[in-house]
Amino acid sequence: MEVIVFFTILAILVFTVRHLQQKKQRRNQPPSPPSLPLIGHLHLLKEPMTQTLQSLSAKYGGVLSLNFGLRRVLVVTSPAAAEECFTTNDIVFANRPSTLSTKHFSYNNTTLSIAPYGHHWRNLRRLAALHIFSPARIAAFAATRKTELTLFMEDLSRHGGETAPVDLKSKFIELAFNVLSMTIAGKRYYGENVGDAAEARRVRFLMREMLEHSGNTNLGDLLPFLQWFDFQGLEKRFADLMNKLDKFMQELVDERRRRAASSDTMIDHLLSLQEEEPQYYTDELIKGIILVLLVAGTDTMSIGMEWAMALLLNHPECMDKVRAEIDANVPRDRLIDEEDLPKMSYLNNVITETLRLYPPVPFLIPHQSSEDCRVAGYDIPKGTMLLVNLWAIHRDPGIWDDPENFKPERHEASRDGEFMLPFGAGRRKCPGGGIATRVLGLALGTMIQVLEWERVSHELVDMAHGTGFSIPKAKPLEALCKPREGMINFFT
Numbered sequence: 001m002e003v004i005v006f007f008t009i010l011a012i013l014v015f016t017v018r019h020l021q022q023k024k025q026r027r028n029q030p031p032s033p034p035s036l037p038l039i040g041h042l043h044l045l046k047e048p049m050t051q052t053l054q055s056l057s058a059k060y061g062g063v064l065s066l067n068f069g070l071r072r073v074l075v076v077t078s079p080a081a082a083e084e085c086f087t088t089n090d091i092v093f094a095n096r097p098s099t100l101s102t103k104h105f106s107y108n109n110t111t112l113s114i115a116p117y118g119h120h121w122r123n124l125r126r127l128a129a130l131h132i133f134s135p136a137r138i139a140a141f142a143a144t145r146k147t148e149l150t151l152f153m154e155d156l157s158r159h160g161g162e163t164a165p166v167d168l169k170s171k172f173i174e175l176a177f178n179v180l181s182m183t184i185a186g187k188r189y190y191g192e193n194v195g196d197a198a199e200a201r202r203v204r205f206l207m208r209e210m211l212e213h214s215g216n217t218n219l220g221d222l223l224p225f226l227q228w229f230d231f232q233g234l235e236k237r238f239a240d241l242m243n244k245l246d247k248f249m250q251e252l253v254d255e256r257r258r259r260a261a262s263s264d265t266m267i268d269h270l271l272s273l274q275e276e277e278p279q280y281y282t283d284e285l286i287k288g289i290i291l292v293l294l295v296a297g298t299d300t301m302s303i304g305m306e307w308a309m310a311l312l313l314n315h316p317e318c319m320d321k322v323r324a325e326i327d328a329n330v331p332r333d334r335l336i337d338e339e340d341l342p343k344m345s346y347l348n349n350v351i352t353e354t355l356r357l358y359p360p361v362p363f364l365i366p367h368q369s370s371e372d373c374r375v376a377g378y379d380i381p382k383g384t385m386l387l388v389n390l391w392a393i394h395r396d397p398g399i400w401d402d403p404e405n406f407k408p409e410r411h412e413a414s415r416d417g418e419f420m421l422p423f424g425a426g427r428r429k430c431p432g433g434g435i436a437t438r439v440l441g442l443a444l445g446t447m448i449q450v451l452e453w454e455r456v457s458h459e460l461v462d463m464a465h466g467t468g469f470s471i472p473k474a475k476p477l478e479a480l481c482k483p484r485e486g487m488i489n490f491f492t
Contacts, residue, residue, distance in 0.1 A: 040067025069222025086426035215469030
């Protein structure tokens with residue numbers, strides 16, 4: 001009984017302090033729906049969050065103030081306001097909110113995607129620009145990507161058929177994971193005569209669980225006093241999950257360290273930097289880089305491939321246009337390669353349109369203001385979390401003609417007012433967007449060049465999406481395929 005009374009009094013005190021703080025703030029705040037004591041607007045939040053916040057913004061405005069418990073949130077669905085956040089206020093919003101999940105899943109908020117804006121983050125960003133995503137480093141692994149695509153197509157040719165559906169969701173995950181694991185550690189986990197598929201599936205399950213927890217609401221982050229006694233039991237669960245992932249990352253690092261003569265993977269390159277500056281390039285820093293690349297990269301690439309292929313299966317006339325473009329630009333005696341991609345304008349439009357309809361992270365990774373600022377004329381207090389609703393912006397009828405429909409042709413020429421941020425903007429823009437779209441274009445192009453594709457039935461592919469940090473398809477994609485005439489020789 002005493003515990004209940006204690007926390008009741010505590011909640012009242014916290015609410016009173018918060019109320020007094022809000023009264024002291026400037027009065028020119030963004031519009032906000034009526035809220036409830038302590039929980040704020042949590043009672044209004046329902047899945048799917050993208051549409052829920054889209055509806056609230058349609059009612060109250062493109063710049064909306066909400067309270068998620070005790071956490072102040074700015075929801076932006078106005079393109080002009082979003083642009084202002086990442087230009088005029090880019091430094092102000094360059095921080096990330098610290099949460100229980102970021103504490104455990106980013107080595108205590110020290111990875112490139114989560115680290116606070118400052119000296120350490122700038123070093124990581126410089127490292128990524130020079131040693132991971134530079135044109136020279138991307139080009140250095142072109143052969144690896146081509147090899148994995150060839151093995152992927154051989155696998156599809158063996159297991160696909162006109163009557164046996166291919167589980168494309170699983171195949172895309174395997175392809176993305178292999179591309180990244182070969183680039184990072186020189187190790188393939190899926191395919192013929194590979195003994196580590198079970199380990200890869202276990203790690204992929206752990207990564208998926210990590211992403212789901214990162215995208216789910218943790219009441220302890222919104223009502224901090226609940227963290228004192230781990231209200232949802234998440235502290236131990238997150239720690240156990242991260243310990244398993246950390247063990248996997250450490251094994252990758254140790255395995256490459258034992259191969260001292262080798263220097264052709266990303267870990268090898270990072271270990272060479274560690275020899276020069278061991279105090280900075282610690283194993284933990286290297287593992288943090290690997291974790292971000294594997295988790296974000298596998299998820300972004302595989303989900304993007306699945307949505308793109310689902311859209312093309314529902315619009316076979318678009319797939320025919322992609323195939324015709326490839327046939328017109330690539331000789332039939334070889335497969336499409338990365339150097340061909342700039343000539344594939346329609347294929348690139350398909351990818352852009354897919355990212356418009358299904359951006360990899362529909363709210364981006366949240367930002368947080370480091371000081372008071374103004375957005376769209378409103379006063380935004382320090383410590384406000386920023387959510388940019390890409391789902392709503394990319395489907396805004398005031399910006400896009402017929403926004404709910406898949407129309408790659410709309411991107412043939414840039415038009416005034418069109419606004420897309422599939423990989424974010426400003427200082428915290430995802431540096432891996434370019435390589436993700438390159439793999440996506442190469443995979444789709446090769447699949448369409450070599451194989452004929454059909455839906456498993458006359459019904460359209462179900463385009464319902466799941467929930468979480470990203471936008472996965474709710475129902476895994478399956479399709480029928482057969483080799484195109486004259487193309488079977490590539491894999492026999």
